[in-house]
Amino acid sequence: MKHSKRRNRKTKIEELIKKNPKLEALRRLPPEVIARAIKSKMNEEDNKK
Structure with missing residues (x-):
C-alpha cells in the first residue's frame, strides 16, 4: 500500500489543478x-476530523 502513494501524487496534482x-502554477x-x-x-x- 505504501508504494502507491508516490504513484498517485502526480494524478492528485492533476486533479487539484x-x-x-489557480494551481496551474504548481506545475x-x-x-x-x-x-x-x-x-x-x-x-x-x-x-479537522
Missing part, C-alpha cells in the same frame, strides 16, 4: 515543493 485553475514548481504543499494540506484535513 482541474478543480482549481512549474519542483515536485518536492508540491509534495510538501499536499502533505501540509492533508495534515490540515486530518486535524
